[in-house]
Amino acid sequence: MATQDRHHQLADMSADAVLSFAEDQHAARQSAERAILEAAYQWAVLHSPDALPATDKRGRERAKPAGAAGTPRITEHAAATFGARIQTSPYGAKRLIADAVDLVHRLPKLWAGVKAGQVRSTHARHVADATRELTADEAAWVDAEVVEIADGRLAWTRFEAVVEGKVAAASPELARAKEEAAAKDTFIRRSRVDKHGIMTMTIRDHAAVILGSEAGLDATADGLKDQMPDATKQQRRLAAFALLTNPEAHLDLTVGPVKPKVLIRLHCTPDSAIARMEGHGPLTTEYVRHLVEHYASGVKVQPVINLNQGASVDAYEIPHRLREAVHLIHPGDTFPFAANLSRKVDLDHQIPYAEGGPTSTDNLGPMTRTHHRIKTHAGWEVRQPFPGIVIWRDPHGAHFLVDQTGTRRVTGTTADQTPTRAEIALMQLTVDWAA
Structure with missing residues (x-):
């Protein structure tokens, strides 16, 4: 149904009809998710180790278990092509394929329910992921225990709790090992939940340590009531935290702590x-002024890099200034649907340096090491017709355009469309590749 027609149809519906329509669309979505899960398994079947070329080339693609230990192996980079077609990263597609393979080979009851339309794909995938470290027999026991409630009858958090309990019951030894590992996995660090000039710090330690620290924090906060009569309890707790961790902190919350x-x-x-x-997100310029005035002991202004003028060097190695220019042009990983925004990635010569590709802003693109290896060994091709516009071709001939707005599957334009600059470049590259 065309979008415009659907809008008109919905506008004429009664309340009961809208509910029926929504119910039908929900069922269609559930069916589509099951079908994609089945397709993911078939993709694994098509990419057995037999599909790998016989070569001893360094860094060549390898075969690895698709899911849990003992499941059939598939080619290492098979997930990348599948993921691009369903608009997800290679990592996301790899998890999807792993779940599908585990369901077929380790969780037959859930898989039968998925194929029959009785088990939700999301619930089946959760069980597959939760049982990946179990033996095949242990996983099969969990499969039989949870299949009846994997149809959506339980709220998601309740279903998670049931599965967690069944996994622990299936392997108490593994549960104990995880408890011991968790006891060693203690830390204090900044979290990624940073927006609007506010950051989050996460502290993970033994329960007794956290409870004792919290009691000390509350006691210190209570002692600040006279000095901070108008502050809320949480504001006093934050001030107490600042004082306990940084004795030179100022109690005026608008001034902030000392300036490291x-x-x-x-x-x-x-x-x-x-x-x-960088690493935080957008801020208003007013907040930036506040940040500099109250928190910065000194400001170093870096020179502006003109991104409209391509930069290059006559060497394979990439100097710092060129790396900075590439990062500003490509703030994220340039592989289709990739999510990484870190500076700690490879800078790939899209046309290899050994084949005449320059070390320049219009031939360099950041990628994680995994995506770099996919590009090098799994049959993907990439070109950058203009700095910041990257065009990929997967091993089956599909094209994807990646720029600062994200990833789009690119096809030819129709007669009544004016091709964009990027589409013109894509059409030219398609002709060149075909030649």
Whole structure:
């Protein structure tokens, strides 16, 4: 049904009809998710180790178990092509394929329910992931225990709790080993939940340590009531935390703690009210001024890099200034549907340096090591017709355009469409590749 027709149809529906329509669409979505899960398994079947070429080339593609230990092996980079077609990263597709393979080979009751339309694919996948470290017999026991409730009858958190309990009951030894590992996995670090100028710190330690620290925090916060009469309890707790961890902190929450030396990368333009802090997100320029005035002991302004002028060097090695320019052009991994925004990635010569590819902004793109290996060994091809516009071709001939707005599957334009600059470049590259 065309979108416009659907809008008109919904506008004429009664309340009961809208509910029936939504119910039908929900069922269709569930069916489609099951079908994609089945397709993921078939993709694994098609990419057995027999599909690998016989070569001793360093870094060549290998075969690995698709799911849990003992499941059939598939080619290492098979997931990348499948993931691009369903608009997800190679990592996401790898997890999907692993879940499908485990369901077929280790969780037959759940798999039969998926194929019969009686088990939700999300629930089946959760069990597959939760049982991956169990033996085949232990996984089969969990399969029989949870299949009846994997149809969506339980709220998701309740279903998770049941599965967690069954997995622990299936292998008490593994549960104990995880408890021991968790006891060693203690830390204090900043979290990734950083927006609007606010950051989050996560502390993970033994329960007794956390409870004791919390009691000390509350006691210190209570002692600040006279000094901070208008503050909320949480504001006093934050001030107490600052005092306990940094004795020179100021109680005035608008002033902030002492000013240690830190590196903050801010990207600002004169005509915008919004700046971007790397690793954090957008900030208003007013907040940036506040940040500099109250928290910065010194500000170092880096020279502006003109991204409209391509930069290059006559060497394979990439100097810092060129790396900075590439990062500004490509703030994230350039592989289709990739999510990584870190600077700690490979800078790939899209046309290999050994084949005449320059070390320049229009031939370099950041990628994780895994995506770099996929590009090198799994039959993917990439070109960058303009800095910041990257066009990929997968091993089966599909094209994807990656730029700062994300990834799009690109096809030819129709007669009534004016091709964009990128589509013109894609059509030319398609002709060149075909030749």
